[in-house]
Amino acid sequence: MIPAPFAYARPSTIDEALQAVASGGEDVKILAGGQSLIPVMRLRLAAPETVVDLTRVAELRGVREEGDAIVVGAMTTHSDVLSDPLIARYAPLIAEATETVADRQVRHRGTFGGALAHADPAGDLPAVALALDAEFVVAGLEGRRTVPAADFFVDYLTTALQEGELLVEIRIPKREGWGMHYEKFNRVAQAWSIVAVAAAVRMEGGRIAEARIGLTNMGPTPLRASAVEEALTGAEATGEAIAAAAEHAADGTTPSSDLNAQADYRQHLAQVLTRRAVTAAAGL
Amino acid sequence: MTLVEEPTTADAVPEKEIGKARRRKEDARLITGRTTWTDNMVLPGMLHMAFVRSPVAHGKITQIDVSAAQQAPGVIAVFTGRDVADEQGSLPCAWPVTPDMVNPGHPSIAVDEVNHVGEAVAVIVARSKVAAQDAVELVDVDYDVLPVVLDMEEAVKADAHLCHDHTSSNTSYHFVFDAGDAGTGADTEQAFADAEVVVSRRFVQQRLIPAFMEPRSVVVQPQGDNYTLWSSTQIPHILRVMLAMVTGVPEHKLRVIAPDVGGGFGGKITPTPEEVVTLLVARRLGKPIKWTETRSESLMTAHHGRDQIQYIDVAADREGNVKGLRVRLLADMGAYLRLITPGIPALGAFMFPGIYKFPAYRFECDGVFTNKVPTDAYRGAGRPEATFAIERIMDELADELGMDPLEVRKKNWINAEEFPFTTVAGLQYDSGDYEKATQDALDLLGYDELRAEQKRRRESNDPLQLGIGFSTFTEMCGLAPSRVLGSLSFGAGGWESASIRMLPTGKVEVVTGSTPHGQGHETAWSQLVADHLGVPFEDVEVLHGDTAISSKGLDTYGSRSLVVGGTAVVKAAEKVVAKARRIAAHLLEASEDDLEFSGGKFSVRGTPGTGLGIQEIALAIFAAHDYPEGIEPSIDAEATFDPENFSFPHGTHLCAMEVDTETGFVKIRKYACVDDVGTIVNPLIVEGQVHGGLAQGIAQALYEEAVYDADGNLTTGTFVDYLVPAASDLPHFDTGNTVHTAPSNPIGAKGVGEAGCIASTPAVVNAAIDAVRHLGVSDIRMPLTPERVWRAIHEGGDGGDRASARTNAQAADSSDAPSTAGGLQ
C-alpha cells in the first residue's frame, strides 16, 4: 500500500535530530532502517505527521570500545553488527542472534537500535540485550540518561523512551571468554521467532559459574529466566543439571497464543530451547 | 546478455533441439525486469483506480457516502455498485457441473450485500495512484451485519445461516460419479458390504493462496469505441470473450493483451471483478485507466485454492487387495462462483482411484458457499486433493493390515503391461511403468540405508525420529479433449491453435494461442520449430498473449501448453514443410516425391548438391517471381490441435522426514522423485517445473494455510503470517525420469506443470506420520506446523484435529452426520 502523506526531515547530527523531532508536530516518528516502521505506515496502521530519518546521522553508527564495555551506535545496521570484530570478541551472542534476523536485504537496512526501540516481543535482539545486561543511552533536548535493559522494555512495543527522545547507543559489558548461544525456533528461515532463548554462561572448571538467560516472545516484553539462572549458578555442567534447570524456563511467564503457537506450547518450547541453548553455550 | 551456447552454422545439419537443455531465451528479460509488465504501462492522460473494500464478511449495505471522497484532491470520480449495477452484469462461471447448480450471481462491485471481507463496494478514480488511495479512507459505508458462514460442516446443516439469502441452502450443487451407474465399475455399496476391512478417514485440504509473484494489474485504453485491455492474466483469449459477454463491449471491439506475466499458478485464470470495473470505468470516462493491486489486496481478494473436507473410505480384503473406494467431499466455493470454481473438485473426481485397480468407486461432492473469497484453480486444481486422499489412505490401509505401504501399493497398482488401462473412473491411462519409477526412486533416495537408520532411531528412542513417505501418483493433464470437456459441461473446448509465419529473411515467427506466464514457451516452442523446420533455434521468435496477434487460443493451465499448444505448433510446421515442398519441387525442377527434407533442406534423392533451404524458399516465395500455378504464394500455415485423450504423467515421490519429537519441528532430510512426463523437449524446463511444483506441494504439507478468524477476516493477510517457503527452507531434490511417450500427441509429451505439486504433498505428510506413528499418531492436519506435530505426539491420535472423527463410517450413526451421508447408506 501507500503511506498517508507526511513531512520528512533528514538531520545530520543528533542535536539536529532532536530539534527536528521537537518541531515535527503532534505525531513524529523516527526512521532508522525502516524495516518495521515503513510496513506499518504502508498498511496505514501508522500515519505520522513527520518522519525524522536518522540515516545521515553518522555519529550514531558504528561500534567502539569504552573501558569494560563495547558501545554500539543505534544506527549500526544488522549487517555491520555481523562483521564487527568487537562484537565477535565480546558479545558474539549479538551476532549469532542477528544472523537469524530476516534476510540479507532486511539486515542491510535494519538497525540494532531500531530493532531495540521497536521492542517487538518476537524480535530477536531485545532478549539478547537483556541477557547481556545492556544499558541504553537515551538523548533528549535536556540531555542524556542511561536506562538499564531491565527497565528499557516496558510493554508490548513500548520502551522507556519518552516523547522527543532518541536512542543513541547501547553499552554492552564485555564478556570475553563466556560461552554464548542463541537458539531460535521458527517455521521458515526468514520468519520471526515463535520462541527463542539467548544464553550466556561463564564456566569455571566443570561448573557453570554464572548464567544469563533471555527469553524471546514469552510475554509482551523480553524476559530473563531468573529461576534457570539461579539453578545453573554453581551447577555442574552436565546434561542432567542443565535439563533440570531448564525445566524452570517458563516459570512465571504468560506468553500469548497466536497462529504459530498456543501459550502452553510456547512454555514447553521455552524449556526445550533453554536446555539446548545452555548446552550449546556451555560447549557440551 | 549472452548465453554460452554453440552457434549452428548455416550449412551443417543442426543438432537436434528436442531433448536439449536450452537455457530459457526469455529469462534474461523476465529476471531483470527489462520488459513490459502491465504495471509498467504509462499512457497519456491515464487515471488510476483504487477500491474501497468491505471490512465485514457478510452484511447489507445500508448507505454509502462518497461525497468527501469526490471532493478529495485529484479525485475524478467515485462509483459504487449501484452506479454500475446496470452495466456490470455477473462475473462468468463457465462450468455448471450439474444442471441444477445454484449460481447466486457475482457482481464486480457489491450492490446491496457484501459476502466476504475485501469485496469491492466502491471504486475511486483519480489522477494518481496516491490520490486514489488517499480517498479510499474518505468513503463512508454503513453495513447491517449478518451472521457469517465459515465452517462447511456447519454450513450444510439444515438450520444453517445462509450465505446468500436468495438461495435455499448453502449448497451450490451435488455432483455424483458412480462407477456402478456409469458402467465402469461394480456396485460400491456391495463392495463395502462384502469387505473384510474398511478404513475411513476425514482429511482436510486447507485453503491456500496462489501467491503469484507479480500482483494483478489492469490497464484499459479506450480509442473511440475500441478498447485495448492489458492485464496480468493467464487467459487473454478467454478473458476477451468473457468481458465481451459481461460488459456488452463487442468482442471485435476489444483487444486483450497479456504482456509478460509474472506467474499465476491458476490464480490468474479467472476474469476478475477488477478487470470488469477497469473496463467499465474506461468506457464511462473515455480515459485510459490503470489498476494495480497491493500485496495485501492480492492475498485478501484474488481467488484462493483447495479448501475441501474429504471423507474417504477404502474397502479391502485381509491380503490387501482393494475392493472399493468411496469419496465424499465438501468443497468450499467461497462466496461466489468464479470461472471454474465449481469444476475444480470435479476435475479431481476421476483421479481419486489413483494408480490402483479399484473394482468399485463412488464419488460425491457438495459445493458449499461460505463468506470467504471465492476459490478457483490453484496449481493442480482438483488433482492434488485427489492424490493426497488416495495416497494418504493407502498408508492408513497398510497400517490397518499391518503391511508395508509399498507392498499394498504394488499389490494394487496397474502393471506396465496393462497399458492402456481403463480405470474404474472411466479414464484411459495412456502409458507408464509404476514399478520402474518406484525402483528408480528408491535407489535415488537410498531407501534401505534410511530404513535402517529409522530402525536405529526408534530402538534407541532418539528424540529425532525419521520417517519415509510414498506417493505413487498419476494425474490427468493436458487440458484438452474438447469432447470430453463438453461431456463434463465445461463451457469451452480444449483445442489449441498455432501459426507459423516465414519471414523474407528466413526468420520464423511462431504465434501460439497458449499464453505463457513464466513457463518457458518461447524456448520450448523454438526448439520444436527448429527441429521441424530445420532452422536455427535463434531464428525463431514466439509471439503470444495479444488477441490482435494471436487471434485464437485457449491459454495456459492444466499442464496443457506443450501437449496441446506445442503440438499445434508442430502441426503448423508440418504444413509449412508441405507447402514449401511444392515450391522446392518447382524450383528444383523435380517431382515432389523425389524430394527429401532434412536439416532444413530439400534435396533431390540421389543427386548430391541440389539442396534448397526452407529459409531460401521463404525469400523466394516472398518475391513470388517464380512459383507453381494453382497455389498461393505463401508457405505460412496455421493449425489447430485437439487431442483424443488427456495425458497421464506418473511417478514415484519419496520423502525422508526428520521429526524433532521434543518440539514437533519437521525437516525434510531427503527428497527423491522419478517422474514420467513422456518425451522431454527441454530437460532444464522440466527440472524447473518439477522443482517449483515440489516447492508448492511441500508448502501445502508444511507451511501454507489461509486462516480466517471467527468474523471472516483473513488473519494470514501478509507474508509474515502466510508462510511461503524460500529456497533456504527446502531440501535438495534428487530427480529422475522414466520416459513412456504419450500416444495422444505426436511429440509424445505428457504435462509437467503440475506433477511436482500434485505428487509431493502426500509423500511429505506420509513421511512425517511414518516417523511418529509408533508414538500413537494417526494423522496430522496440514500444514504440519510444529505445534500440530507436537500435539499429535503428546496427545496421540490426530492431536485433537478431528481427522478421523466424522468420517463416512461415523456419519452413519451420528446425529452430526453431514447432510449427504444418507446417499451413501
Ligand SMILES: Cc1cc2nc3c(=O)[nH]c(=O)nc-3n(C[C@H](O)[C@H](O)[C@H](O)COP(=O)(O)OP(=O)(O)OC[C@H]3O[C@@H](n4cnc5c(N)ncnc54)[C@H](O)[C@@H]3O)c2cc1C
Ligand atoms: C521481512 C522482515 C523480517 C524480519 N524478521 C525479523 C526477525 O526474524 N527477527 C527480528 O528481530 N527482526 C526481524 N525483522 C525486523 C528487523 O529486525 C528490523 O530491522 C527492526 O525491527 C527495526 O529496525 P529498523 O532499523 O528497520 O527500525 P525502523 O523500522 O526504522 O524503526 C522501528 C521503530 O523504532 C523507532 N526507532 C528507530 N530508531 C530509533 C532511535 N534511534 N530512537 C528512537 N526510536 C527509534 C522507530 O520510530 C520505529 O517506531 C524483520 C523485518 C522484516 C521486514
